[in-house]
Amino acid sequence: MQLKIAVLPGDGIGPEIMKQALNITSAVCEKFGHTLTYKEAIVGACAIDATGDPYPAETHELCMQSDAVLFGAIGDPKYDNDPNAKVRPEQGLLRMRKQLGLYGNIRPVMTFPSLVHKSPLRADLVDGADFVCIRELTGGMYFGRPQGRSEDGNTAYDTCVYTREEIERVLHLAYKFAGQRRKKLTVVDKANVIATSRLWRQIAQEIAPQYPDIETDFLFVDNAAMRIIQWPKSFDVMVTENLFGDILTDEASVITGSLGLLPSASVGLHTSLFEPIHGSYPQATGKNIANPLAMILSAALMFEYGFNLMEEGALIRKAVNASLETGVVTEDIADGGKAYSTSDVGEWIERFVRG
Amino acid sequence: MQLKIAVLPGDGIGPEIMKQALNITSAVCEKFGHTLTYKEAIVGACAIDATGDPYPAETHELCMQSDAVLFGAIGDPKYDNDPNAKVRPEQGLLRMRKQLGLYGNIRPVMTFPSLVHKSPLRADLVDGADFVCIRELTGGMYFGRPQGRSEDGNTAYDTCVYTREEIERVLHLAYKFAGQRRKKLTVVDKANVIATSRLWRQIAQEIAPQYPDIETDFLFVDNAAMRIIQWPKSFDVMVTENLFGDILTDEASVITGSLGLLPSASVGLHTSLFEPIHGSYPQATGKNIANPLAMILSAALMFEYGFNLMEEGALIRKAVNASLETGVVTEDIADGGKAYSTSDVGEWIERFVRG
Ligand SMILES: CC(C)[C@H](C(=O)O)[C@@H](O)C(=O)O
Ligand SMILES: CC(C)[C@H](C(=O)O)[C@@H](O)C(=O)O
Numbered sequence: 001m002q003l004k005i006a007v008l009p010g011d012g013i014g015p016e017i018m019k020q021a022l023n024i025t026s027a028v029c030e031k032f033g034h035t036l037t038y039k040e041a042i043v044g045a046c047a048i049d050a051t052g053d054p055y056p057a058e059t060h061e062l063c064m065q066s067d068a069v070l071f072g073a074i075g076d077p078k079y080d081n082d083p084n085a086k087v088r089p090e091q092g093l094l095r096m097r098k099q100l101g102l103y104g105n106i107r108p109v110m111t112f113p114s115l116v117h118k119s120p121l122r123a124d125l126v127d128g129a130d131f132v133c134i135r136e137l138t139g140g141m142y143f144g145r146p147q148g149r150s151e152d153g154n155t156a157y158d159t160c161v162y163t164r165e166e167i168e169r170v171l172h173l174a175y176k177f178a179g180q181r182r183k184k185l186t187v188v189d190k191a192n193v194i195a196t197s198r199l200w201r202q203i204a205q206e207i208a209p210q211y212p213d214i215e216t217d218f219l220f221v222d223n224a225a226m227r228i229i230q231w232p233k234s235f236d237v238m239v240t241e242n243l244f245g246d247i248l249t250d251e252a253s254v255i256t257g258s259l260g261l262l263p264s265a266s267v268g269l270h271t272s273l274f275e276p277i278h279g280s281y282p283q284a285t286g287k288n289i290a291n292p293l294a295m296i297l298s299a300a301l302m303f304e305y306g307f308n309l310m311e312e313g314a315l316i317r318k319a320v321n322a323s324l325e326t327g328v329v330t331e332d333i334a335d336g337g338k339a340y341s342t343s344d345v346g347e348w349i350e351r352f353v354r355g
Numbered sequence: 356m357q358l359k360i361a362v363l364p365g366d367g368i369g370p371e372i373m374k375q376a377l378n379i380t381s382a383v384c385e386k387f388g389h390t391l392t393y394k395e396a397i398v399g400a401c402a403i404d405a406t407g408d409p410y411p412a413e414t415h416e417l418c419m420q421s422d423a424v425l426f427g428a429i430g431d432p433k434y435d436n437d438p439n440a441k442v443r444p445e446q447g448l449l450r451m452r453k454q455l456g457l458y459g460n461i462r463p464v465m466t467f468p469s470l471v472h473k474s475p476l477r478a479d480l481v482d483g484a485d486f487v488c489i490r491e492l493t494g495g496m497y498f499g500r501p502q503g504r505s506e507d508g509n510t511a512y513d514t515c516v517y518t519r520e521e522i523e524r525v526l527h528l529a530y531k532f533a534g535q536r537r538k539k540l541t542v543v544d545k546a547n548v549i550a551t552s553r554l555w556r557q558i559a560q561e562i563a564p565q566y567p568d569i570e571t572d573f574l575f576v577d578n579a580a581m582r583i584i585q586w587p588k589s590f591d592v593m594v595t596e597n598l599f600g601d602i603l604t605d606e607a608s609v610i611t612g613s614l615g616l617l618p619s620a621s622v623g624l625h626t627s628l629f630e631p632i633h634g635s636y637p638q639a640t641g642k643n644i645a646n647p648l649a650m651i652l653s654a655a656l657m658f659e660y661g662f663n664l665m666e667e668g669a670l671i672r673k674a675v676n677a678s679l680e681t682g683v684v685t686e687d688i689a690d691g692g693k694a695y696s697t698s699d700v701g702e703w704i705e706r707f708v709r710g
Contacts, residue, residue, distance in 0.1 A: 091546045120480050120584050141515065147550045154519040156554035164509040166376065190598070195502045200513035225606040229475050229584060243545070247602055251580040325702045 001034045003307060003338045005272075006066035008059065012090065012280025013342075014072025022068060024319075025299045026355045028312050039066075043096065043279075044074025054092025059227045060099055064270055064320025068298060068306035069100075071275035077282050085177045086207035098138050101269030103166065104173045105135040105245065106130045106305070107277060108172040109232070109252045112261060114324050115333060119257030121229065126255055131235035132181065133252055134174045135245025136268055139166045140196070142242050162196045162241065167203045174239035175265060184236035188224045188244055200241060205351060221248070228252050253277050260291035260332050261320075263298035272306050274298040288341045291321055291330040296349060319352040356389045358662060361421035361626075363414065365400045366444065367635025369427025371643060372650035375701025380654045383667050396422075398451065399444040401430025401637075409447025410532045415531055417597065423661035424455075425654060426630035430635050432439060453493050456624030458521065459528045460490040460600065461660070462632060464587075464607045467616060470688060474612030481610055481708050486590035487536070488607050489529045492621055494521045495551070495603025497597050499690075517551045517596065522558045528622060529594035530566045539591035540567045543579045543599055557594060558608075576603070583607050597622055608632050615646035615687050616675075618653035620660045627661050629653040643696045646685040648675055651704060674707040 005025075006186060009018040022038070029036040039213030041059040048054050054074070063069050067232050074089045096102075109131050111119070119126045142334045143158035171187075178185040187204045189197035201218060208216040221225065228251055240248060259278055266273040284290045297320060304313035323329065328348045331339035340348070360379060364370040377393070396414040403409050409429070417426050429444045431620065439460060451457075464486050466474070474481045499514035508581075533540040542559045544552035546662045563571040573581065582589060583606055594601060608617050617632040631649030639645045652675060659668035683703045686692040686694035697701070 050542065088547065094548070120477060121475050122477060125475050142548055144512070149554070156517055156551040157499070158515040158549045158551050160513040160515070162511055175673065176472045190601075192443065193449070193497055194513045195504065196511040196513050199504070222605040225580070226609045229606065229609050237522045244602075246545075247580045247599075248578045249585065250577040254581045254584050 001309070003029060003034050003036045003349075004036060004065070004067045005036070005038045005302070005307065006062045006069045007038050007040045008043045008069060008071045009040065010072040010280065011046055011076050012073055012282045012285045013290035014074070014280060016286070016342050017290055017292040018070065018072045018343060019278070020209070020292040020349070021295040021299045023346060023350050024296055024316060024353055025070070026109075027350050028148040028303065028315060030314055031315075032309070035229070043092050045076035045079055047092060048079070048087055048089065052087065054087060054089050056172070062283070063096070063100055066271055068302050069271055069273040070302060071273050073276065073278065073280035075280040075282070091293065094142060097266070098143060099270055100119075100273065101138065101271065102174035102266040102273055103138045104134060104170045104175070104267040104336050105137040106248070106265045106267065106283040107133045107135070107249045107253065107262065109256060109262070112254045112258050112321075112324060115258045117257070118333065119255060121232070121255050125230075125259070126232055129232040129255065131232070131252075132177055132237045133249045134170065134177065134237065134239040135244065135249055136166065136170045136240075136241050137245075139163075140242035145288060153194065154273050160212055160243075162195050164199070164203060167200050168207065171204055171207050171239060172298050174237055175207070175214055178214045178237040179211065185214055185216050186222050186224070186235060186238045187216065187218050187219065188238055188248065190244070191218070192220060196241065224248055228255065234287070237323070258290045261293045261297065263294050265298075265301045267305070274302040274306065288343055289331055290342050292342050292346050296320060315353060316349075319349045322352055323349050356662065356664070357358070358384060358389050358391045359420070359422045360391070360393045361424045361658070362395045363398045363424060363426045364395065365427040365429040365635065366431050367637045367640045368645035369635060371425045371641070371697050372631070372645055372647040373425065375697060375704070376650040376654045378701060378705050379651055379671060379708055380657075382705050383658065383670060385411055386670075386708065387664070387667055397606070398426070400431035400434055402447060403434075403442055403444065405609065406664045407442065409442060409444050410454075414461050418451070418455055421626055424626055424628040425657060426628050428631065428633065428634040428635035430637070449497060452621070453498060455626055455628065456493065456524050457621035457628055458491060458493045458624065459525045459622040460492040460604070461532070461620045461622065462488045462490070462595050462604045462608065462617065464488060464611060464617070465674075466611045467613050467679060470611070470613045470616070472612070473688065474610060476587070480585075481506065481587055481612070484610065484668045486587070486607075487532055487592045488600065488604045489525065489532065489592060489594040491521065491525045491596050492600075492606055493597075494518075495597035515549070515551050515598075516619055517554055519554070519558060522555055523562065526559055526562050526594060529592055530562070530569055531594040533569045534566065536543060537591040539567055540571050541579070541590060541593045542571065542573050543576050543593055543595035544573065545576050545578055545599070546573070547575060548624055551596065579603055581612065595687040613688075614656040615685075616648045616652065618649050618656050619645070619657045620653075622660070628655040629661065643698055645697050646687050647697050647701050651675060651701070670708055671704075674704045675708055677702050
């Protein structure tokens with residue numbers, strides 16, 4: 001198969017972890033006889049520095065021509081402390097999501113047996129938790145207009161908008177996932193207070209009968225925030241709107257104790273994108289200490305969701321598990337044992353894949 | 356002192372737990388020589404059933420004429436499963452908040468030594484956690500207009516609005532609390548994406564110099580959702596807007612393992628209101644099994660915040676702690692030991708207060 005991908009390392013530790021993920025992607029392609037072609041492009045703070053634009057037109061063009069995008073992380077502290085800065089790395093991220101039509105962000109929440117003890121939750125509650133959060137990514141308050149200030153600057157407003165089409169497509173995506181898993185979909189909203197949530201709930205109730213083998217239930221967002229902590233094993237697939245998803249997926253990701261290992265996929269109209277959940281981790285930049293596993297597992301998701309190459313993805317997962325079991329891990333999860341560097345871990349996994 | 360209070364038991368277990376809290380309030384008043392006068396009124400599902408209105412005008416009048424409101428809980432399953440129902444108990448709650456100008460909801464998050472083992476978090480992380488969440492309660496998306504649907508029904512919209520005045524008063528409230536505690540205020544927003552959050556952050560930055568002894572920091576709401584789980588002891592006072600507060604305060608309340616014990620206070624322009632955090636718990640209604648401690652501790656908050664009667668509040672707290680240590684508790688926290696009824700627990704605490 002021909003794999004044409006765009007590689008966007010981004011800021012901070014992005015380039016270091018991307019290097020490892022790319023090597024492993026190449027190794028997998030060689031092993032299975034696929035042809036990998038890729039091009040790199042800039043995004044985020046480094047793109048602002050180079051061009052003034054966090055998501056330059058050439059980067060967008062490259063993504064549009066690719067079958068999948070591998071994305072590192074963006075963000076630089078120098079842009080963080082001025083909320084009124086004119087150009088910010090995040091704007092590039094949001095524009096990229098919108099222009100690529102990346103409407104569904106998929107985050108598997110899984111625990112790794114060797115890391116359960118690092119979870120902030122009691123082991124009995126979290127061990128074996130295995131669910132998928134699906135976040136709508138191109139609608140809601142992130143993109144609704146009008147947004148801004150009154151003339152005197154003393155009143156601010158944002159708008160949350162959702163259309164039937166936006167809601168339907170991400171619900172269908174969520175049902176598809178639920179159908180391949182334990183057949184339970186939890187729709188999270190705030191239908192007791194806001195109008196957009198009432199539309200979400202109405203449409204979900206309309207669509208549910210099309211998936212008779214899947215159990216649909218509804219949860220208010222405040223209850224969902226509680227249940228993720230109290231009973232994470234009760235979830236199979238959860239779907240929600242953009243802003244609720246921002247909060248809940250981050251909450252869900254920390255209960256596993258393995259934030260540095262969690263990948264995500266964003267399904268789009270024009271292409272799909274794969275990225276680690278963690279950020280650009282500026283403090284670690286250039287030190288060759290960052291954990292590359294979430295980025296490497298993002299490459300696994302790319303094979304699986306992006307190209308439907310399940311065996312290829314499974315091999316990467318197997319290699320990652322082997323590195324964990326052997327203790328070839330970076331300092332964040334070394335737990336007093338030997339801490340390996342980013343490149344050590346990446347090269348170990350690459351050898352496993354080739355071997 | 357003259358204590359003139361409005362008593363709103365509401366729905367579900369509200370009346371049962373209110374009865375105990377009222378007896379204890381009376382006992383405290385007798386002991387300290389205060390004159391207590393109170394009147395009851397209806398709110399929520401029971402008010403819809405009786406008058407068609409979840410927050411009738413007479414109830415509002417009574418609250419306006421009172422120095423404090425003791426509130427139980429509202430909600431009934433028969434109104435829950437139809438998001439498009441014309442009249443809902445929640446509307447009464449929101450109208451009550453708005454009409455009474457209850458702009459600041461204060462939720463102390465505390466752990467009880469005897470209950471730490473019930474927390475979903477690892478004991479080492481949560482034991483000793485002690486912070487206060489302050490949620491803006493009368494602004495934001497809960498009340499912003501326009502809110503509704505397009506003519507064809509296929510597009511929905513909500514509006515989030517905040518004015519300088521709304522933000523300033525709740526920030527000052529938060530600073531006041533921080534000043535009486537460990538002098539650290541965390542302002543939670545999403546200033547990297549939404550305009551109302553940028554106004555929050557700007558105003559907080561303007562106000563901060565007025566409180567030079569208090570350390571102000573900022574956290575994005577998604578990070579806050581993570582840090583509440585990962586490092587709850589890092590917080591002292593947290594303040595945020597209405598919808599973020601809805602989600603984060605509920606999240607924060609479950610980490611203690613003592614949801615049935617947590618009270619809250621809402622500070623207002625016209626009066627203040629005190630209520631348990633838990634809901635109306637319909638399954639337990641009329642069974643005399645509900646845990647009355649959150650309601651009783653709400654009465655303690657009423658003495659403290661509502662009337663500045665600190666000794667009176669402290670006596671109730673002491674009595675509640677004694678009941679926990681003695682094991683005079685309801686089944687939800689009995690842990691295999693003897694389970695006492697709602698009235699048993701209330702009467703035990705009342706005797707302690709009188710004795
Ligand atoms: C950086 C920020 C704009 C972004 C978001 O809120 O979507 C981030 O938190 C995320 O979840 O990817
Ligand atoms: C019932 C609902 C309208 C309410 C809210 O969202 O404010 C509740 O969740 C709360 O937190 O008091």
